[in-house]
Amino acid sequence: MAIHKGRGFAAINYPIGMNLGGDPAQALVHSTPDGKFMVALSAIDLGQGMKSVTRQIAAETIGVPVEDVYVDTADSDTGPHDMGSFASRGTHRVGNAVIRAAAEARKQLLEAAAEELEVNASDLDTDGRGNIHVKGAPGRSITVMETSQAAQFKQGRTLAGRGIFLIPLSGTDPDTGEMTPVSCFAHAALVIDLEVDDETGEVEVTQINSAYEVGRALNPRLVEQQLIGGAWMGVSHALYETTEPYYPDRSHGPVDFNHYVMPGPGQIVPHHIAVLERPAEDAPFGGKGPGEMCANPVLPAVANAVYNAVGVRCDTLPITPEKILRGLRANGGARPQGRR
C-alpha cells in the first residue's frame, strides 16, 4: 500500500457574459449636493467585489476621487434593470453600463462648470482630486462640489447619466449555423499536484499553480482574492461536495453542514498565481473579470491528476475515496502513469 503522487493539467477559455448575448445591464449616476456621485445598479455584489470595481470605473470616468463615489446595489424593484450577477458578467456588462452613465454625468458636470467659469466645456478637464480647471491654466478652476451646488441651486440642472450595455442576442445563420456566441474570452491554465493513498482512496491536493488571463486586473487584490477563494471551491467540488448520498440509500445523504463535506481551514492548499493582463477591447478599461473560471479548471485538473497518480479515470463528481477504490480494484491495483 502506498501514497502515489500525481500531476494534472487543465486549461479554460471562459466566455464572459451570457452565451449569445442578449443580457443587458443598466446603470444610473447622479450627483448629490455635496459634490459626490451615486451609482445605482440592480446587479448584486455577492462578495466578488463588483461594488468596488464599479466604483473605481465610475470615479475614473467622471474624473473624481474614488472616495466621492457611492455604489448602491440595494434593490432590484427600484433600481435600473440588470440581468444579474452570474456568467462572470459583472465587471464586463455592468462596468460598461457604468462607463456610459458616468460619461454622461461627466459631460454635464463639465457643462455646469463651464457656465460658472464662463468658458467652453471642451476647454475643461478634471484633476481626479475634486477640481475642474481650464486646460493649460490650472489656476482657473472650480471644485466639483461648487459645480454640483451651482448646477442644482443656481442653474437648475441635473448632473446625471444613464447607461445601458447590451450585446444584442446573436442569431444563427440558417445556412451555415454561424453565430456569435461571445465577444470576450478570459483564459486560464492550471496545474494540480496531489497524492492518492491507494489503501484508503483519500486524495490530498498539495499544490496549485495557475496562470489567469483576465484582461486588465482593475483591482489586483480583489482578483487574487477571487482566484484563491474560487480555487478552494473548485477543490471542494472536485473531491467533496455533493447533495447525493455517497451510498445507495438516500437516507445516507447530507442533511446539514455536518454531512455536506467541504475542506476546512486545515486543508488549505498553497496556490501560486500568475495574473496575465491582456486588456480586452470591448471591456471596461480592459477588465474582463475572473468570475466562475476561478473554480472551473480545478475540477478537470484534479481528475487528470488522480488518473496520473493511480490510473483511475473518474468521470463523475465528486471524486470520492469510494470511486477511487472501486477503480483500483477494477484495474487490479494502482497504475501510476508516470511523472509529467
Place this chain on the structure above:
Amino acid sequence: MARTALTFTLNDAEAAVFVDPGANLIDVLRRGVGDLSPKQGCAQGSCGACTVLIDGVPHLACLTLAETVEGRRVETSGGLADGPDLHPLQKAFMEGFAAQCGFCTAGMLMAARALLDRVPNPSREEVIEAISGNLCRCTGYEPIVDAILAAAQEMQGNRRMMR
C-alpha cells in the same frame, strides 16, 4: 406564555429585554436588542456564523438558551471597534482581503478574538484550530488565517510599545 425579564452585559453596556421561554440567544441579540452583528447561518450549530463570547468563551448563539446569559457578559463583533477605531483584527481582515460576502466574518472575528485573548502569539496550527468550527464559502480560509496572524503580531507590537 409568560415572558422572562433578562438582563446581561452586551459589549460593556447593560442590556435588558423580555424573552420567550426557550428563545435562543441569536434571536434575542438580533431581534430583541437589535445587535445585528452576529449572523445566523444554519441555526443548528454547524457553521459558526453566530459565534459570540460569553464571559470570554466562544459560544454558538443559535444553540444557546437566551435565559442562560442572565447576569453574564456577552460580546459580539459589533463591540470590537473602539468608536471609529477598528480593532486590529478588523483592520487585518480588511487589509488582508479576508472577507468576501462577509457572512462568516462576524463569527470568525469572535473566534479569533477568543483565541488571541487566550494565546496572544498563536501558531498557524492554533489559528486553524480556533476557526475550525467556522465555515467560510468564499475565501478559501487562507486570507483569514493570515489576517488573524497579522493581527496577533500587530497587537503584540502595541503591547510592547505600551510597556
